[in-house]
Amino acid sequence: MTNDTRPTIADVARRAGVSKGLVSFALNGRAGVAAETRDRILAVAADMGFSPSLRARSLSVGRAFACGLVIGRSPDVIAADPFFPSFIAGVEDEFSISGQVLVLAAATPGRHEEDTYRGLVADRRVDGVILSDLRADDPRIALVAELGIAAVTLGVPDVASPFTSVSVDDGAGIRLAVDHLADLGHTDIAHVAGPAGMLHGRSRADAFERAAAARGIRSRVVATDFSAADGARATDALLDADIPPTAIVYSNDNMAIAGLGRAQRRGLIVPRDLSLTGFDDAEIGRHLFPALTSVATDARGWGAAAARALLAATTGAPAEARMLPDPRLIVRASTAAPRAGTQTA
Amino acid sequence: MTNDTRPTIADVARRAGVSKGLVSFALNGRAGVAAETRDRILAVAADMGFSPSLRARSLSVGRAFACGLVIGRSPDVIAADPFFPSFIAGVEDEFSISGQVLVLAAATPGRHEEDTYRGLVADRRVDGVILSDLRADDPRIALVAELGIAAVTLGVPDVASPFTSVSVDDGAGIRLAVDHLADLGHTDIAHVAGPAGMLHGRSRADAFERAAAARGIRSRVVATDFSAADGARATDALLDADIPPTAIVYSNDNMAIAGLGRAQRRGLIVPRDLSLTGFDDAEIGRHLFPALTSVATDARGWGAAAARALLAATTGAPAEARMLPDPRLIVRASTAAPRAGTQTA
DNA sequence: TTGTACGCGTTATCAA
């Protein structure tokens, strides 16, 4: 069909005067080929510019040499999330050197998440998938296990999982934020959390409550859907309280940015009247006024680690739980000591 | 290799008592199959839950049933760009219903852009690619043409191109912004542009100058690399001028947001002392204080249109130039009439 | 080391 005149393995075999099988062995560096013969075959192959057809290989070995990432969230939410592009770049850092390719699929109006996974597997388009944005009792774990492909989860699921997990201790980041604020003298801190149904949202909220308790801080938590709009709403709700908090720890940067906007609209001066911290350390945060104090995770490193783990899993490596380095707190200008007398408990 | 017990076309043929070839013909609705026989074959196939192996099909017809998108920009810049996620969602809207898949590839530290395209084609992993972020004299046009795969360009290249283009008139959006500011009474407006080497950056800048001239407005343009950091720098430079502009039109939202931060840091009140407009209408913009006036394009619709065009191109449709609806200006709180007396020309 | 079957559809050729 294609007018390809790419040399095939048969061409190489003919030119080298050996059989196809031997060429395959030589190319794959397997035993059973005399050194001299192998060198000759390799020379001929190189000379002819031969490279094996991925498609034929894919058909015969039953692998796709591709992995998938299914985006479940709406594009608006993703668009606001600095995590994915960096994460994907990290995945590519690994894939590009191992000849893998990343297949991106999105649940669309006409195709639900589960169908997306099923479709990918039905067509054998991927050897494995990256499961991100883990949810409570996430049905994808069982689904992907049933479908029989490899997977890695970003974070540790709250259900039994046969897959390798690659995690960052979000909680440690939240603790850094709380401790930072406590050190500044805050005694009444709120947390604008993600949905309880999302594991990282929940773990950040849990960590917040524990860290606040450990420092004897008055704490409250309000759940959101992680969107900027909801972050703004939550901020308003908190600031409408009889005794508003003097600091707010947000579960992501978007909400923190929206919260900052909200506070400023109300005439508050940040950080004088209210301290804010974000999570993700989005590039834009450092250009706001005031620049946003935020928790930084290495999304790119995470992507690379997940890709490595997934590659290992597709070749049969046993599942394990990997931890990445803890996030760091990048202190900027959105946090300061609370105004004296602000707090009248 | 795989322990698949998926029925093959041979199984269907056996069960239906016909040959493989006939099954193929029946399935693909080709002539030469008696209606009755075809119905029987189809019934058997459906009964067995047969679906053709994409891999085998791919091998025999020489198509990948996948298209690629190569990300050339650094992840930091992409992360800040709300365009891609929405665009990709739009692409998926189309691909998901036509059984195509989107392969995402990124230039990585170890692999340059050109090699990324070459790799994708060498392995025949894609039937076509989407060329985004067109540059001046973009070498990718000739490269992809040479590689012999289909493509669509986002915007019209400034070099001869054999590919379909799918474009939005950025300039119309910029004109809306300039006219809006002029209507408010601004007579000295600056443009923080993208790099001259990027076509959409350049076309926005050109449109800006034309629109300003048409309204008799004093204009100046400063080029950036599209990053927030550069947007901040450009803003500082403009505000350091002896007679700073009373309004700034930014070529994207990130720079506008960074510019807003910069202005505020200098003690300016936006929009009282300075009006700002963005481009992209990122979700976060409406939550800033003040909410950002911005030019909105339908990124998702653009993605869907590009996907449709690419699909058509892979099946041999002739190249054409498609235009999408003009962008709209979303007026929010970052623009207002200039302060009386501010401008002493 | 070689020969060959195999993975699985598609399509060209040919017979009825």
Added chain:
DNA sequence: TTGATAACGCGTACAA
């Protein structure tokens, strides 16, 4: 016109 047969795409794996 309806259908069967076989070659093809290309690499891998196993028996000989």
